[in-house]
Structure formats: structure tokens, C-alpha cells
Amino acid sequence: MKTLEEVFETWEAVIGLEVHAELTTLQTKMFCGCKLEFGAAPNTHTCPVCLGLPGALPVPNRAAIESICLAGLATNCEIQKHSMFYRKNYMYPDMAKNFQTTQGPVAFCMHGHLDLDVDGAAAKERYRLDDLKPGEQEGNITRTDEGYVAHVGIERIHMEEDAGKMVHIGGGEGRIAGATHSLVDYNRAGTPLIELVTLPDLRTPEEARLFMQKLRQIYLAIGISDCSMEEGSLRCDGNVSLRKRGATGLGTKTELKNMNSFKNLHDGLAYEICRQAEVLEEGGVIYQETRHWDPSAKRTIVMRVKETADDYRLFPEPDLAPYDLSDEFIASVRAKLPELPDQKAQRFAQSYGLSAYDARHLVEHRATAAFFEGCMDDAAQAGDGEKLAKPIANLLINDVTAYLNENEGIQLDATPLTPERMLALVRAVAEDAISNKQAKEVLAVVLAEDKDPEVIIEERGMKQVSDTGAIEAVVDAVLAENPDKVEQYRGGKTGLMGFFVGQCMKAMQGQGNPKVINELLGQKLEG
Amino acid sequence: MTSAANAAQLAPFGQMSVKQIQHGLRTKEFSAVDVARATLARIPEADEQVHAFLETTEQLALDAAARIDDAVAEGRMNEMGPLVGVPIAFKDNMNLTGTRTTCSSKMLENYVSPYTATCVERTLRAGGIPIGKLNMDEFAFGSSTETSAFGPTRNPWDLGRVPGGSSGGSAAAVAAGLVPITLGSDTGGSIRQPASFCGVVGIKPTYGVVSRYGVVAFGSSLDQVGPFARSVEDAAITMNAIAGRDELDCTSQEVTVDFTANLAEDVAGMRIGIVPAFMEAEGLTPEVKAKVEEAAAKLEARGAQLVEVELPNAKAAMSAYYVLGPCEAFSNLARFDSVRYGYCDPGHKDLGAQYEASRAIGFGDEARRRIMLGSYLLSAGVYDTYYYPAQQVRTLITQDYLRAYEKVDCILTPVSPRTAFEFGEIADPTSMYLSDMFTISINIAGNGGMSMPVGLGADTGLPVGVQLIAPAFHDSNMLRVAAALEVEYGVAPVAPASASGKAGE
Missing domain, CATH: 1.10.10.410 (Arc Repressor Mutant, subunit A)
Structure with missing residues (x-):
């Protein structure tokens, strides 16, 4: 198979994402009072409503409506004052009513967008980016000094309920193939879920990854979900098709599932693009089908072929009145919007004299951004904040981020590194007591051994020769x-x-x- | 306190009014346990031919009665609520914890409710004694109770005839004097038509007045729960117990009106609407037409003003109903899939085959017909042709009523074009659907309607009801008119055969 770079010589990839986020920070389910709790014993958080028992009726969770409006406002969507719920009818045991309550043609949030800063290695995936000069535009991208900005349209964000969780017993890896029976856990059934659908504006797997990363940062910032890709509270399906460079029509798309990490999202899409190119170049045909990304085998496999479009017999949910959101309600939600990552990055750049690049990467993780602000608050008292901002940012973006990535799941505020220790470290460099290289070593020891930088410098006899x-x-x-x-x-x-x-x-x-x-x-x- | 044996000798409690029972309790003429025991004791024989009951709830009844007797002994009877001591029974699409809620379907033959419907809960909280569950057309699809998987209910006035439907058991139980009060549900006429056939009062309140929570849904935007009783007052007392906002049904509304308040006001000065097109409708039998005209004349004589009103779009109600109803039913009945409860046909290797076989066997003909119809009407390419216009018709009919109520306080029409028919007499489904020709538009528009007994038809000698239709959330208007008619016609009698204890002969 060709590499992605080789494929892009001939083909353009058209990618759209469907991103489901469970509103895990809410107390209760979408249409009943059952508690939301991940990992509880199966079927302990259920009631007649989320079990779909005969006679049960849904009552919408007002807080969930607030959450989706927050998400819409944070992603530049228009909040639709008038929308309603619909029933999407299909038979499967994970959905006890055999219909999913979702939204119809008009969702609570419509017509949004996110602008992605694509730089560094990520920008290199874009085909012939160097043909553009900084400031120049082509399609939905604008060239910058470090890479480019991609304007990615969001079609809609709608509200729906999650299904229960099926566990297939007796087959391989919990799969349905070969299973002797299946179990259903309805704890998840009725969990408030928002689905964001992008326009097919993405062209590279890196853009898709960055979109997801940015969206995750936003959702975390507004506090609507814990956004755990491993636990499935943030899930992403990718629709991908190829067309010849210069063509404007759309090729047949496949839908990719099981991309439960940023890496899997990137690698799954990259593989699928290369696979489609190979099929097309060999004169084959792409079938509209759902494919499963297998990260260990590093390939996508067919889950389901869609011969005809599914007919979900969507119709307005008669048990729920249409919504008429008032201006006051929308204003009250807007008032709850916290500082968003982009705004925070801008503030960091302005207040602390950081580059846009540094500022952007600092806000990627909320804990890191908060840590940085903690350092700056302390330094403000000593009056050396402006001088130390850049070295602190460098250590955080490079060394600390690398450490966090290596120790998957760990949060910065759970490490031995404190703002005090960070300041002591960068001050030692500023005073020429140790070199930058030594600072990196000391940082590693702080993280590994939970000691103060002064102690480590002393113990190891580190000093910088400036003579x-x-x-x-x-x-x-x-x-x-x-x-x-x-x-x-x-x-x-x-x-x-x-x-x-x-x-x-x-x-x-x-x-x-x-x-x-x-x-x-x-x-x-x-x- | 009277012994159980003696209680059975008393006048059947099911033939008494709410006030009579409560008077007896207050004066210690009998106890609530007496009421429960005697009522239950009478059912096996008195209901043997009628077959209104699918299940009786002895233990629940005796427990409730014992609590009432404690309250009476402690002088707290007045705190017990408006239905204290009154035997009451429920259509079998209403959940009551520990009872089977079958919807008269093989699909749910062994389904035991794990929770209680709000309307049921409210009657119990109001002091009602739960006697049992009542037969119906399967999943409320029908107008004769003939589609019940557990055999039909017979009309207590003529055992060779249907009681109407779908709440046939609820109407028959009251007409036979088995219980004074029952609850039914009405999606297109399922309370009013059997009330008319059985000669009792039947109220379909405005959509939203009574919570639907716990009532197995047929057409969610059309269904409404209401009472059956022999007197307007008993029906109004029951309305007081069940009406009002329920946090568990977000389509339910706040209701503060006392439905008994204006029953004595009579109709002087009221404007009563007559719909000429309805009176000339094809299929309306002369005896029913004569009864409606007679009722109108009596109301006019009592000082009401008769005003002709037009409901020009009402003729499209039937078409809209047979789009909206099946669409909602298709989706509402999708949950009966044999997986976690309900009839499961054994031995299938894959889920699809199990679904198909279980639903094919578990559902009767009429249920399958409506599910297939709904499935078709909602499918891609068909939806826009039917569902959307049906919703437009709905808006038009609602506007028709709004316009009519600018001129009148209540509308008087027939309930059913005819009196009760014989078993098997109407075999063609579309002819059966015509039973609801005068009632359906009210469900489509959402306002309240009721059937008020006005004596027996001149030709068949069977009960005839007239329909009173109120503006939305002004249900007490129709109760006021009904009370005036009751003065004219008297309180509805227990069906003669049942009253004389000859139901089984």
C-alpha cells in the first residue's frame, strides 16, 4: 500500500466526523431521574422509563438542554429557539423502547464552526501547503507562519439518549460473532448524549485529530462531559471518501468506527484513505459500508454493508412538547460560558508575552494551563513573571507534556511538580546556576523522586560554568x-x-x- | 361492624353511588372491608356472563379497605380523599403494581406490573378500593372488545351484543353494577362509545387533564384517561381525584377546577352547539338522531340556547386519525419484542426470527394491522404524503373547534351512530372504524368530550348516549350540561338483568 503522502499526490480525502459526547457531568439521565454513574453494577440505575416498560413516559432533563446550548455557543453554532424531539425507530435490544429519542431536521444547535491551528508535523500532511504564502487562502484554509488555520464547519449538534450496553458472551473479544448469548446493561440507556456532525471539511487525518482534540478541550472547559475516549463518553465516527485532486464531486464514503483515541482516529483514517486509494487505483469500487478500525492489526474491517439507506421512520415524539427556547434562557446559558481555550490562549499570549504557538499548546490541557497560571500568579509577587513565562511554557509544553503522555492518564496536578518547584527550577536557569539542559534533568528527577529542585541541584553537584x-x-x-x-x-x-x-x-x-x-x-x- | 357474610346480604355496593357508600361507612352501617369483600364476592357470579373482569385484586382490596377502616375508627375518614371506600376497577392497560397488565393481549398475558400508573395511584390515594382489572380490545384497538385475546365482554343490557370498545370492560362493569366507578382510556372514542352502548356516563377529559404515566400507550398524542360512572356526580368526583399535573407526564397540565362545583347550576343561559352536518351524517340511525334532538329540546326547555355551529373539517378527522393513530401505535408497540418480557416464541436461532415469530403470534389481527399500517405510513417517501397532511388536518380541526367555541359553551352531538351491535355483526375493519365517526375529531383536536346516557333507543330498546363536547380545559362545561340532562333522564340505571341478579340466567 502507498503511504499517505504518496496517496495525497493523486487523491484528496474528504472527511467528516460524527462526535458523540455523553453529558457525564449531569446528575441524572435524559428522560428519567436515574443516576448517571459509570462502572456501577449492571442494571442498578434503571427505572420504568429507561427500561422502556409499557406505560412509561419521558420527562426531559432541563440541565441537559442547558449543556447542549453551552456546547453550541462554544462552537459558534446558532441556537435554534424552536426544535423538537423525534423518534428514530429501529429494533435492537440495547434500546428498550426500540426507538431512540433524538432530534429531527432542526437540532438545538445548527451551523457552527471551529478554526483549527494546524502546525508543526501536523501541517505536513496537507498536500503542497508550501505553495501558499502566509496569509494566503485556499478553500477553507489560511496559511500561517507555522502552518495553517482550517475553518471546519459544524452542521449541527443534536440532543439524544444513549443506548444500553451490549456484552456478547462466548465470542472473541466480546464480539457478536460466535457469541452464544448477549447481556444488556441498561445503566447507560438514557444517558444524555449530544451528537455533533461536522461538514465534510476535513482533508487530513491530522485535521481530524486536531478537531477532536480541540472539541474535547472545549467540552472539558464548559464542563459538560468527562470526555473519556477509553470509557466511551466521547466517541467519534469518521466518514471518509476520496476524489481525484481537482475534482469537486464526492466519492463513495465509508464510515469508520472504534477510533477510541486520538491516535486511533488518526491512524484509522490514514489507513482507510490508503486502502481506498489502493482499491480505486486497482480499478475496484468503494462500497458504502461501516468499517471497524482494528488498532492491533492496523487495518479496517467491514462491519456492515449498507445496501440501502436505513429507514428509521423518524417522526415527532408525541410524548414531548416542542421546545420554544426563550431569549432569556439562551442569555442565561451564554452567561454561564467560561473562558474557552482559544480565549485563554489569547490572554496568555497577551498577558505573558508568549507566542501564539506556545499559548495554544499551553491551554491544550486544563490542568497544565491552570498550573501555568499558578506559576505566573506566584511570580507576579516576585516581579519576574514576564521573564519566566517563556521558559516555564517551554518546559510545560515539551518536557512535562511528554512525561504526562508517557504516563498515560496522569494529570499534572497529580504529579510532584508544583508551581513553587517549577519557579525554583527556571529561576536557577535564569540566574545561570544551571543550564537549560540541566534544568530538564532536574525536572525529570522532581517528577520521579518528588524532591525540590534546590535539593537535586545540591545532591548532584550540578552547576553551570560561566567562567x-x-x-x-x-x-x-x-x-x-x-x-x-x-x-x-x-x-x-x-x-x-x-x-x-x-x-x-x-x-x-x-x-x-x-x-x-x-x-x-x-x-x-x-x- | 358487620360480618362478611352479612355484608354479602347488603345491597350490592357496586350498585350504590359514591355518596351512599360513604354515608354507610360514616354511619358505620358497614365497613370498608365489608364493601371490599362483598364487591369481590359478587363478581364471580355476576360477571360470569358479562366477562368485564380479567383479574380481581383481593389482597390489594382488603389491604386498602383495612386502612380505610382504621381511618374511620380514628375519625380520619374525611382526610382519606373523595373516593374513600369506593370500589374501583381499571382498564387492563393501566399498571398497578403486582397485577397483570395484559392490554388483553397474548403478548402481555403474563406481564406483571412493577409500578403503578399515576391515574390508578391517584384513585387509591383518594381512598378507592382496587377491585381488579378490566377487559378491553387488544391494546385498545377496536370498538367492541371483541379483539381481546381473552374473550369478549358482553353488554349487560343484552348479552348477545358488544359493550363497545375499546374500554368495553370498564363500561360493562359499571353498567352491570359490579363497581360504581371504573377508569378507561380513550384514543378515538374508547370511553365514550362503550359508555353509550352500556348506558353509563363516560368522560374523555381534555388531553393533558389526566396523567398518562403508566397507561400503556396506543396513540400518545390522542390517548386520555377518564372515568365511567352511572351518575354525573360520581364521574365528577372521580375527575377530582385523577385530574392534574403529574411530574411524570410532561404533557399533563395543572388543573385546579372542582368538577363537582357547577353540577347544580343547570343550563339556563348556556349556549349549546348543534352540528347540522353530524345530524345528517350517513349511517346515523333514526333512534339515535331522535335521542340527540330530544336531549337538545330538553336543554332548550331548561333555558339553554341552541346554536348551530360548523365543524367543516371534522369529516377529515377519520382519515387523519387512521394515519396518526397507527403511526404512533407502530412506534409505541415496538417495545413488545419478546426480549425482556412478553410472549417469546422459543427455539429461534437469531434475534430477527425470534422478533418476527413472537410478534406474529403475540399480537392479534387488529394489532398487527395497525402496526403494519403505521410502519408503512412512516416509511421514507410515504411519510410526506400522509403523516404531514394528517398533522395539517389536525391543526384545521382544532381551529374549527376554537371557532365554534366563540359561539357556544358546549357542543351536543351523537356519540355513536347506532346502539350496541351484535357479536360478529361488523366484521369489516373499516366499517368498525365508523363507530367512532362522531368521537374521533375530539381526540384529534384534544378537547374534552363525554357520553351522557339519555335513555333507550325507540327501535332497539338499547341505551343511547349523547356526546357533550367542551372547549379545551373547560371540561366542567360539559359536566354542567350532563347534570342537567341527568335531571331530565334520571341517574343511569344498572342494566336490568344485572340489577335483578339474573345476569347469569
């Missing part, structure tokens, strides 16, 4: 040991500077002040 005389001796020795490279450097191969700095640092066991080393090397090589 010009001592460094000059090392610089001279390094240059003397590498006459050929000196020759090449002077001949124009200035990239060798890094090599020389590295050699000096190595000779000084990492304790040399890189600024001084650079200066001296520069003088001597240029002179």
Missing part, C-alpha cells in the same frame, strides 16, 4: 582537535556550529554555559 576563562580553554581544545571541521565551517558550512557546541558541552559534562560557549566559538571561528 569565560575556563570555557575558553575548552573551546580552544575542541577547535584544535577538529581542524578539518574548522576548515569546513570557515568554508561556509556554518551548520557545524551545533557540532562544536556539543563537543564543548560534552567536555564540560554539560555544565558549561551554552550562551558563553556560543559567543566564544563565534568569535574564534569568525575571527
Whole structure:
């Protein structure tokens, strides 16, 4: 199979996402008073309503309506004052009534969008991005210095209820194939669920990943869901089709399921794009079908072929009156909107002199952003906040984020790193007591051994040598040991500077002040 | 206190009025346990031919009665509520914990309710004594109670005839004097038509007046619960007990009116609407037409003003009803899938086959007919042709009534075009549907309607009811008119055969 990059030479991918979020922060279910609780013993949070017993009637959860309106406002949607619930009829045991209560053509939230900042490695997936100059637009993207901004349309966000959970017994990995029987847990049945549907505006798996990441940040910021992809409170299906570069029509799409992590979302879409390209290039046909991403086998497999469109016999839910949301209600929800990640990033950039890039990455995790603000509040008292903002941001974005990623699931506020320790660390660098490289080492030890940076620096005898005389001796020795490279450097191969700095640092066991080393090397090589 | 043996010798409590029973309790002429025991004791024989009851609830009745007797002994009888000591029975689509709620379907033959419907709960909280569950057309699909999977109910006035339906058991139980009060449900006429056939008072309140929570749904936007009684007062007392907002049914409304308050006001000064097109409708029998005209004349004589009103879109009600009703029924009955409860045909290897076989066997013909009809009407490409116009018709009919009520306080029409028919007499479903020609538009519009007995038809000698239709949420208007008619015609009698104790002969 071709690589994604190769495929994109010929093909353009058209991707749309359907994102389900369970409103896990609510106390009760969508249409009854049963408690929402993940992991409770099966069928302990049920009642006649969520079991669909004969005669039971739904009563809508007002807080859920507030939550979906919050989601809509946070994603630039228009809140529809007039909308209603519909019944989507299909028979399956996970839905006790054999219809799902959902919304019809008009959802509570319509016509929104999110702007994605795509940069770094993520931007490289975009086909021939370098043809655009910063500020230039093409389709829904605008080129920036570091990458591009993608404007992704949101068709709608509608309110519905989740189904129960089926567990198939006797088959492999809980699958229905080969199962001897199935169990249903209705604790999840009736959980308030919002489904966001994007327009087919995404063109790369990275854009899809970034969309999900950004949406997750927003949902977490407005507090409507715990957004756990592993536990399934945030779920994403991807619709993907290919068309020849330059074509405007749409190819046949497949629907991809089981992408329960950002990585799986990216890798599943990437695989599916390459698979479709291979099929098409071999003269084959793409069938409209639902496919399952198998992360261990790294491939997608067919779950269900849709020969005809499902007929869900949608009609207005007669047990629930249509909604007429008042201006006052919408205003009251708007008043509850907290600072959103984009706004926070903007504030960070302005208040602390950070780059847009740094600010954006700082707000990716709420705990990280809060930690950063904690540092800045403390530093404000000492008056060195502005000076320390950038180094703190760097450590948080790179080292701390890497640490958190390696220790999956851990939150920054659950680590031994505190704002006080972070400040002590970056102040040590600012005072030239240790080098940046040493700071990274100390940080690792703080996280691993729960000690103060001062103690670690002391214990390990770390210090930074800034003494010009001592460094000059090392610089001279390094240059003397590498006459050929000196020759090449002077001949124009200035990239060798890094090599020389590295050699000096190595000779000084990492304790040399890189600024001084650079200066001296520069003088001597240029002179 | 009287012994149970003696209690059975007393006049049948089912033939008494609410006030008579409560007087007896207050004066300690008999106890509530006497009432419960005697009422239950009479059913096996008195109901043997009528077959109104599907189940009797001895233990629940005796427990409730014992609580009432305690209250009476402690001088708290007045705190017990408006139905204290009154035997009451429920259509079998109403959940009552521990009873079977079968909807007269094989599908739910062994389904035991794990919870209680709000309307049932309210009658019990009002001091009612639960006697049992009553036969009906399967899932309320029908106008004769012939579609019950457990055999039909017979009309106490003529055992060779149907009691009407779908709340046939509820109407027959009251007409036979088995209980003074029953509850039924009405989606297109299912309270009013059997009330008319059995010669008792039957009220379909305005949609939203009585909670639907716990009543197995047929057409959710059309269904409404209401009482059967022999007197207007007993029906009004029951309305007081069951009406009002229920947090569990978000279509229910706040109701503060006392339905007994204006029963003595008579009709002087009231404007009563007559719909000429209804009076000339094809199929309306002369004896029923004569009774409606007679009732109108009596009301006029008592000082009411008769005003002709038009309901130009009412003729489309039947068509709209047979779109909306089956669509909602299709979806409401989808839950009966054999998986967790209900009839399950054994031995199938996959879910689809189990669904199909269980539903094919579990549902009767009429239920299957409506499910298939609804499934078709909601399907892609068909929906826009039928469902949407039906909703438009609904709006038009609602507007018709609103316009009519600018001129009148209550409308007087026939209930059913004819008196009770014989078993098997109407075999064609669409002819059967015509039984509801005068009642359906009220469910479509949502306002209240009732059947008021006005004596016996000149040709058949069978009970005839007239329909009184009130503006939405002004149900007491029709009760006021009904009370005036009751003065003219007398309180509805227990069916003669039952009254003389000859029901079984």
C-alpha cells in the first residue's frame, strides 16, 4: 500500500466526523431521574422509563438542554429557539423502547464552526501547503507562519439518549460473532448524549485529530462531559471518501468506527484513505459500508454493508412538547460560558508575552494551563513573571507534556511538580546556576523522586560554568582537535556550529554555559 | 361492624353511588372491608356472563379497605380523599403494581406490573378500593372488545351484543353494577362509545387533564384517561381525584377546577352547539338522531340556547386519525419484542426470527394491522404524503373547534351512530372504524368530550348516549350540561338483568 503522502499526490480525502459526547457531568439521565454513574453494577440505575416498560413516559432533563446550548455557543453554532424531539425507530435490544429519542431536521444547535491551528508535523500532511504564502487562502484554509488555520464547519449538534450496553458472551473479544448469548446493561440507556456532525471539511487525518482534540478541550472547559475516549463518553465516527485532486464531486464514503483515541482516529483514517486509494487505483469500487478500525492489526474491517439507506421512520415524539427556547434562557446559558481555550490562549499570549504557538499548546490541557497560571500568579509577587513565562511554557509544553503522555492518564496536578518547584527550577536557569539542559534533568528527577529542585541541584553537584576563562580553554581544545571541521565551517558550512557546541558541552559534562560557549566559538571561528 | 357474610346480604355496593357508600361507612352501617369483600364476592357470579373482569385484586382490596377502616375508627375518614371506600376497577392497560397488565393481549398475558400508573395511584390515594382489572380490545384497538385475546365482554343490557370498545370492560362493569366507578382510556372514542352502548356516563377529559404515566400507550398524542360512572356526580368526583399535573407526564397540565362545583347550576343561559352536518351524517340511525334532538329540546326547555355551529373539517378527522393513530401505535408497540418480557416464541436461532415469530403470534389481527399500517405510513417517501397532511388536518380541526367555541359553551352531538351491535355483526375493519365517526375529531383536536346516557333507543330498546363536547380545559362545561340532562333522564340505571341478579340466567 502507498503511504499517505504518496496517496495525497493523486487523491484528496474528504472527511467528516460524527462526535458523540455523553453529558457525564449531569446528575441524572435524559428522560428519567436515574443516576448517571459509570462502572456501577449492571442494571442498578434503571427505572420504568429507561427500561422502556409499557406505560412509561419521558420527562426531559432541563440541565441537559442547558449543556447542549453551552456546547453550541462554544462552537459558534446558532441556537435554534424552536426544535423538537423525534423518534428514530429501529429494533435492537440495547434500546428498550426500540426507538431512540433524538432530534429531527432542526437540532438545538445548527451551523457552527471551529478554526483549527494546524502546525508543526501536523501541517505536513496537507498536500503542497508550501505553495501558499502566509496569509494566503485556499478553500477553507489560511496559511500561517507555522502552518495553517482550517475553518471546519459544524452542521449541527443534536440532543439524544444513549443506548444500553451490549456484552456478547462466548465470542472473541466480546464480539457478536460466535457469541452464544448477549447481556444488556441498561445503566447507560438514557444517558444524555449530544451528537455533533461536522461538514465534510476535513482533508487530513491530522485535521481530524486536531478537531477532536480541540472539541474535547472545549467540552472539558464548559464542563459538560468527562470526555473519556477509553470509557466511551466521547466517541467519534469518521466518514471518509476520496476524489481525484481537482475534482469537486464526492466519492463513495465509508464510515469508520472504534477510533477510541486520538491516535486511533488518526491512524484509522490514514489507513482507510490508503486502502481506498489502493482499491480505486486497482480499478475496484468503494462500497458504502461501516468499517471497524482494528488498532492491533492496523487495518479496517467491514462491519456492515449498507445496501440501502436505513429507514428509521423518524417522526415527532408525541410524548414531548416542542421546545420554544426563550431569549432569556439562551442569555442565561451564554452567561454561564467560561473562558474557552482559544480565549485563554489569547490572554496568555497577551498577558505573558508568549507566542501564539506556545499559548495554544499551553491551554491544550486544563490542568497544565491552570498550573501555568499558578506559576505566573506566584511570580507576579516576585516581579519576574514576564521573564519566566517563556521558559516555564517551554518546559510545560515539551518536557512535562511528554512525561504526562508517557504516563498515560496522569494529570499534572497529580504529579510532584508544583508551581513553587517549577519557579525554583527556571529561576536557577535564569540566574545561570544551571543550564537549560540541566534544568530538564532536574525536572525529570522532581517528577520521579518528588524532591525540590534546590535539593537535586545540591545532591548532584550540578552547576553551570560561566567562567569565560575556563570555557575558553575548552573551546580552544575542541577547535584544535577538529581542524578539518574548522576548515569546513570557515568554508561556509556554518551548520557545524551545533557540532562544536556539543563537543564543548560534552567536555564540560554539560555544565558549561551554552550562551558563553556560543559567543566564544563565534568569535574564534569568525575571527 | 358487620360480618362478611352479612355484608354479602347488603345491597350490592357496586350498585350504590359514591355518596351512599360513604354515608354507610360514616354511619358505620358497614365497613370498608365489608364493601371490599362483598364487591369481590359478587363478581364471580355476576360477571360470569358479562366477562368485564380479567383479574380481581383481593389482597390489594382488603389491604386498602383495612386502612380505610382504621381511618374511620380514628375519625380520619374525611382526610382519606373523595373516593374513600369506593370500589374501583381499571382498564387492563393501566399498571398497578403486582397485577397483570395484559392490554388483553397474548403478548402481555403474563406481564406483571412493577409500578403503578399515576391515574390508578391517584384513585387509591383518594381512598378507592382496587377491585381488579378490566377487559378491553387488544391494546385498545377496536370498538367492541371483541379483539381481546381473552374473550369478549358482553353488554349487560343484552348479552348477545358488544359493550363497545375499546374500554368495553370498564363500561360493562359499571353498567352491570359490579363497581360504581371504573377508569378507561380513550384514543378515538374508547370511553365514550362503550359508555353509550352500556348506558353509563363516560368522560374523555381534555388531553393533558389526566396523567398518562403508566397507561400503556396506543396513540400518545390522542390517548386520555377518564372515568365511567352511572351518575354525573360520581364521574365528577372521580375527575377530582385523577385530574392534574403529574411530574411524570410532561404533557399533563395543572388543573385546579372542582368538577363537582357547577353540577347544580343547570343550563339556563348556556349556549349549546348543534352540528347540522353530524345530524345528517350517513349511517346515523333514526333512534339515535331522535335521542340527540330530544336531549337538545330538553336543554332548550331548561333555558339553554341552541346554536348551530360548523365543524367543516371534522369529516377529515377519520382519515387523519387512521394515519396518526397507527403511526404512533407502530412506534409505541415496538417495545413488545419478546426480549425482556412478553410472549417469546422459543427455539429461534437469531434475534430477527425470534422478533418476527413472537410478534406474529403475540399480537392479534387488529394489532398487527395497525402496526403494519403505521410502519408503512412512516416509511421514507410515504411519510410526506400522509403523516404531514394528517398533522395539517389536525391543526384545521382544532381551529374549527376554537371557532365554534366563540359561539357556544358546549357542543351536543351523537356519540355513536347506532346502539350496541351484535357479536360478529361488523366484521369489516373499516366499517368498525365508523363507530367512532362522531368521537374521533375530539381526540384529534384534544378537547374534552363525554357520553351522557339519555335513555333507550325507540327501535332497539338499547341505551343511547349523547356526546357533550367542551372547549379545551373547560371540561366542567360539559359536566354542567350532563347534570342537567341527568335531571331530565334520571341517574343511569344498572342494566336490568344485572340489577335483578339474573345476569347469569
